[in-house]
Structures are given as C-alpha cells and as structure tokens.
Amino acid sequence: MTLGTPSVMPVKAAKIGDLLRSGEPKFSFELFPPRDEQAEGVLWRTIRDLERLGADYVSVTYGAGGSTRLKTVDTTDLVNAETTLLTMAHCTAVDHSVAELRNLIGHFANVGVRNILAVRGDPPGNPRADWVRHPEGILHARELVELIKESGDFSVGVAAFPDGHPRDVDWETGVRYFVEKCRAGADFAITQIFFDVEDYLRLRDAVAAAGCDVPIVPGIMPITNIKQIERFAVLTGMVFPEALAERLRAVEDDRDAIRDIGVEVATEMGSRLLAEGAPGLHFTTLNHSRSTRRVWQNLRG
16 A cells, blocks of 8 residues: 655644643544445535534544555545544554555655554454454554554554453453553543443543553444444444343334434433543544534533
C-alpha cells in the first residue's frame, strides 16, 4: 500500500490526549467509510451535523479484519481536509507488515493527522478466529503503539474493554495488557461499547491502582436495532443485559420506540459516567446522527 503525500504541509493538529486532560468533558463520534454513493451521502450529512454542533473530534474505523483499509484512509483524509473537525485515524496491525505500517503512519503525518487509535484488530473473516501475525508484522497492540510514537509527534489512543477481552484468560490479564499498552506510550484510551457503568468504573479503578493515569473514554452506542446489537455482542463478547434485551424485544416492531429506549439508556449511562468523572464520551454513530444528537443534547442540557 503506497499512499500519496500533499503538496503543502498542514497546520499541526491538537492532541486528543491533551484535550482529555483539560478538565471539560469531550464529546467524540465514531464513523466508518461508506460502501457506496448513497452511504457516502448519509455519512457526509452526519459529518456536517456533528460539525455544526461542535464535536470535539471524530474517528474513522477500519472494517472487520482491515477490510476497508484504503477507504478508511481516504475518508480520514477527506474529513481532515474538508471539515473543521479534529480527526483521529484508526490503525490496525492486521495483515500489515511493519514497512506498510510505517508508510501508513507517515501518510497520516503528511496530511496533518496527529491522533491515531492503535488497535491490533480482528482476523479477517471471523473476529473470533485465531489471530495470525503477518510474517513481517507485529504481534501485540503495544508494539503498534511503540511504532507510532517513534515515528512522529502523535497522540496515540488504545482500546479498553470494560467487559473483558474475549481472548484474555481472565479479566485481570486484560487489565495487565492494557497497562502495558499505556506504558508503551499510549496517551488515552477509548472503550468498546458496554451497558453496565459499574464495569467501566471497575476497569478505571483497577488501572489507576496499577499506577496508570491515562484518560479512559467510555464508548457508548444508542441502540437503534436490537438484532444488530445482539449480533455485535456475539462477535465481541460484550455483555448485553437480558433485562434491556427483553424491554427492546417487547417493542421490536416499533422502530421509533426502540430508538427512544436507546436514547434513554444512553442518556442515563452518559449522565452517570460524566458524574463519575469520565473525561468524555465517544459515541458509535453507525454513520447516523439522529439518536446520538438527541443523547448529546440531553447531556448538554
């Protein structure tokens, strides 16, 4: 993968790690690359909505197994160049050699993206399959953090798992791996989505007890489709509360009712998380902003 470079060096971007330590909670939003022209229109309407509302930053994800690699880079570049939004790139180690990763990191530096979320990523085709290292690649997310930090002046984020990572032998092992990523140079973290605030607080407190003070941003997704969230839970190992599932199934033929419940639950979670001192909230939008904007407006009064 060879990426082009711009003719003019861009202005240096703010660093998310610094923003999250500034005292005021930050609100950020996760997007993914569009699959076709219609999806591109939906994405850009959402981007403009978030821009008008003053989002603190946005991120652009890789597809499962790195399947949208070039589209992710192109979308990140466009959002960074064509909007006022602070943009965070995703970078995964799946099917990348170290040389390819260096090329990708250098590209982001050249276009002015100074914030990168470093994740090892899931195996192509099956997120629960055995993870196979690229013959010339890296094995652990902490190695990716080290590579990015040594490649330039970046603020690097990593993933955190309040429910535990499905590949870890136990929850404590996951905490240890997370702290290792932070000590490798991570400046902040964003959690996988979850539905029990106590799980986030348990993780945050365990990390602090290990001597790590990296800001951990809760990931939240307002539910809009019950089958979608149940499928996500199976793929990731996320705990989806049965009481909430039953409440949603009772209105599964009423899309507006499902959205209302999703907004209500996300608002309650966000309110408590902010009251407990979370440095911000990171919303998974699935490229649609209506429910997310309702939650955000509820939280901002």
